[in-house]
Amino acid sequence: MRAPIDLLVNNAGFGIGQGFVGGDLGEEERALAVMCRAVLVLSHAAGRAMRARGQGGIINVSSVAGFVQMGTYSAIKAWVTTFTEGLSTELRADGLRVTALCPGFTHTDFHRRAELDMAKLPEALWLDADDLVRTCLRDHARGRVISVPGVAYQAVTAAVHVLPRGVVRRVSGSLASVRRPPAIDRPE
Numbered sequence: 570m571r572a573p574i575d576l577l578v579n580n581a582g583f584g585i586g587q588g589f590v591g592g593d594l595g596e597e598e599r600a601l602a603v604m605c606r607a608v609l610v611l612s613h614a615a616g617r618a619m620r621a622r623g624q625g626g627i628i629n630v631s632s633v634a635g636f637v638q639m640g641t642y643s644a645i646k647a648w649v650t651t652f653t654e655g656l657s658t659e660l661r662a663d664g665l666r667v668t669a670l671c672p673g674f675t676h677t678d679f680h681r682r683a684e685l686d687m688a689k690l691p692e693a694l695w696l697d698a699d700d701l702v703r704t705c706l707r708d709h710a711r712g713r714v715i716s717v718p719g720v721a722y723q724a725v726t727a728a729v730h731v732l733p734r735g736v737v738r739r740v741s742g743s744l745a746s747v748r749r750p751p752a753i754d755r756p757e
């Protein structure tokens with residue numbers, strides 16, 4: 570007999586690191602496949618099995634980027650967060666916990682792989698991956714639907730939800746400029 574799934578963590582993801590129109594469409598489709606479609610399919614399979622047993626939990630790794638407007642990565646993570654919130658409502662009556670983890674900048678391989686230049690980011694804004702995982706598991710155990718580790722990012726998230734959307738959009742646009750421009754956009 571196969572072991573039941575106690576906890577599904579949809580973590581796989583990557584930074585897109587390119588403008589949309591000037592970038593490679595195939596990379597955008599790959600991002601949707603890994604960060605949306607895989608989350609959808611795996612949550613469906615695990616959610617069914619967990620509901621049948623009346624036990625289990627799902628953590629979908631989203632991002633604070635999903636609360637702002639920094640290109641298609643933000644759009645994808647906004648989907649992950651909203652999808653997770655809906656799923657948590659659907660499965661709550663069955664006693665299942667579902668959490669969207671929304672981290673800010675975290676020390677991992679993420680930025681190197683996406684070729685993002687993070688040299689100007691203040692150290693105070695970096696999260697430690699182990700601390701983040703501890704916070705997320707604690708929030709999940711408490712039944713929190715959205716987990717935002719770190720006081721700085723909790724403040725950012727709170728501000729984003731009260732500021733006019735146009736202001737958030739403008740600030741997001743200037744922050745997105747830390748991304749390295751894609752080769753395809755560079756003049757010959």
Ligand SMILES: NC(=O)c1ccc[n+]([C@@H]2O[C@H](COP(=O)([O-])OP(=O)(O)OC[C@H]3O[C@@H](n4cnc5c(N)ncnc54)[C@H](OP(=O)(O)O)[C@@H]3O)[C@@H](O)[C@H]2O)c1
Pocket residue numbers: 580581582583584603630631632633671672673674675676677678679680682
């Ligand atoms: N680091 C941050 O600042 C940050 C902030 C907010 C949210 N996040 C999110 O956190 C999650 C984990 O990223 P990370 O920071 O830990 O980055 P990472 O160190 O680059 O790890 C990415 C993980 O995703 C897996 N992955 C990437 N593409 C895949 C694919 N096509 N198929 C299967 N697995 C794939 C990688 O597997 P392999 O090693 O086998 O390639 C690796 O385990 C992602 O969803 C990311 O969007 C990260």
